[in-house]
Amino acid sequence: MDMVKAKGLTYEYKRMVDTDEGTKEEKFLALKNVNIAIEKGEFVAVLGHNGSGKSTFAKHINALVKPTEGTLWIKGFDTKNDEFVWDIRQSAGMVFQNPDNQLVATVVEEDIAFGPENLGLDSKEIHNRVDSALDTVRMQEYRKNSPSKLSGGQKQRIAIAGVLAMKPDCIVLDEPTAMLDPLGRKDVIETVMRLNREEGITIVLITHYMDEAVRADRVFVIDDGDVVMEGVPKEIFCQVDKLKGYGLDVPQVTEVSNMLSKKGIDIAKDVLNVDDMVSEICRIKGIEANLSEIKRDVPLDTDALKKEAEERFDGSENFDGIQIKNLTHIYNPGTTFEKKALDDVNISIKRGEFIGIIGHTGSGKSTLIQHLNAIMTPTNGGIFLDGTDIFADKTKLKSVRQRVGLVFQYPEHQLFEMTIYKDVAFGPTNMKLPEDEIKRRVKSALETVGLSEKYYEKSPFELSGGQKRRVAIAGVLAMEPEVLVLDEPTAGLDPKGRDEILDAVKKMQEKLGITVILVSHSMEDVAKLVSRIVVMHRGRCVMTGTPREVFARVDEIEKMGLAAPQISYVFEKLNNIGISVPKDVYTTDEAADVLYKLLSEKGGEN
């Protein structure tokens, strides 16, 4: 019997639509005649851009939503029949995107017990299940902790344990890693893989991350409520152009192999990971591929790295740009909670530069950028804007905040006005500018982020996630800052939304000539855009340099819990095998060029 079986599954809902004759109710199909069968024990990934209907599909599996037409069977139970609701929810558990909004209790073990308690099990059985669920997700030592003290990845593992304690046959995960950092993502995905391989639990993983989807047994692509592609990952991902058309992404190596194939190289198009790529190149070159794990036993000397990075620091007094001098920040000094978030940071950023700041969670990135516009005050050291200490004159903090614009993580969460125009005008109005100047700035800011005049009078809450975020960025941009700092601007967005934001950021940097500081977990984003990278580790600035310089030091980056772009690893492995290619390639375009030369050479020799 199939674990999940959908036959003609259709879901219709009503939404309000603006027309020329006012707002009208319109019927809208979130799912159109979906036919899917998922076997017991399978690991299935569901892809699709935001609003494609994939979340609606996930909710159907848990009987949180019922089909308008057609039928969905979970383990043979028809989801339309109310009698089976509890059986369905027990056999097909669900994990949601936001780690905070799905944990109920204030103690980890109590939260895991929530499901079994609802099932009416006796106390002893609940204790057993909580115990074994904690073991499975490897969180036993945190059982008495409060969820609010855990990291995002740990919270998601608790959410998974909460579902596991109900002994489900199937777990549906709706973008479980969208809000996590790379380490958290890795933890969660490894847990999910283990559940599938070792416990035989059917997994339905809804995701935007292609590196997660490539590990599935089967992939479904949903677009506008239709299942448009279906197959094993290799079949799906080699269709790069088609996937891009659906607003999706492919792994960097897949993209490169397709570029090469288009140029006439006889390379497999279904390359999905670094090892696939390396062995394909070796096959073409006629070399035996040695794919052993690269050993990284370089010791990490942060003192030396910090010193080295500081050699590039320009501390001159009439510097044109921002200088971060000896910046130290200690949280809760003098208490047991004392924590040094920043430790003598020295960075100089020239006017007009495009800087990327990378570092894992807790490395001090967020604390650092909050000092740049005086939202936080340093324990020691200072920030100098064109040679002047921004903290020297407390009455001028407001003007500093106007000169250094700061866009926080998930900035759409601070939107509050009735219309987009008014929300963007909030900053300029606070600056007490004349009415026509406000108007000019709002218009130009919205134009820069790519929102036309027809949006001005709309409510910001009607927009899509990516659009909302662009409005929020425009709100800071309208203050016309000299420096724009963006904290994780692409977090939680789908590939299309992400590209729109990054394009807008790139455009404003080029057009307005402002300094842009981009904080990101995504090495691929950073590699594509910035001219210089700053690496933070445990409150210290340990590296500064061009992406080329930084990504060539994969060993040290890995030691800090970070990762270089996928392409860097391909070139590292090729080098280790003895193929002479430059070690510092990190973008897909460059990789395609270098590999084209390498692989077509071989043809010449023959």
Added chain:
Amino acid sequence: MIRDITIGQFYPVDSIIHILDARIKIIATFIYIISLFIMDSFIAYGFVILALALVIKSSKVPLSFMLRGIKSIFIIILFTAFLNVFTTTEGNVIFKAGFITITSKGVYMAVLMCLRLVLLIVGSSLMTLTTTPIQLTDGIEYILRPLKKIGVPSHEIAMMMTIALRFIPILLDETDKIMKAQQARGADFDTGNIIQKAKSLVPILVPLFISAFRRADELAMAMEARCYNGAENRTRMNVMHFQSRDYKALVVVIIYTVLSFVLRYIF
């Protein structure tokens, strides 16, 4: 400031008071509060202080930690004292200047009221300091359960308390983030008159409410997905059982109650 409020905080140490059943602690605190209000002599309060001191001693919670809680309500205590000193006109006049009259009765009342307030705060914070929020809500659910027949939704009240406790730190964090974000857009929360200040809260409150509703919506769905269906057929992982130490504590509470009434009628 928020960190100074000790009511609602849990102080994790091992003590006889900590391991007592939450229900007995809730009942004891309730009786203790009533006893504070029925007594009105210093001798009776001496007895209360003695009893409280014994409990604090056996709870192993440092006294200084408890007194920190009083610091945050110092203004209220002061205000109570002033009110009593200046508004009581009975008793012997001990000071008179213009319209200000201070009587012995007034001073007596002021001291008594302040004492009552301090004892109230210390006593009730002792309960939360020695009981985890989870035990507390469980205890309340158990105690209210008999009232279900007359329509008191005991399970729902307890669930609401649990969720509130879970989300208070999240929403505090969120408020901080939103304030910083709006400050970065030039918002000013500190200057201006009352109306301007109230208006400046709109950019904080609107996003905060939207976020709270979004969270509520998502949490409700997550709870449903985990088969939550109210109190119906629901069991608990940790079932509350009275043990011999709890019965002993109950005897102590009964003795305290009797003595309180005796003291009330003697003095």
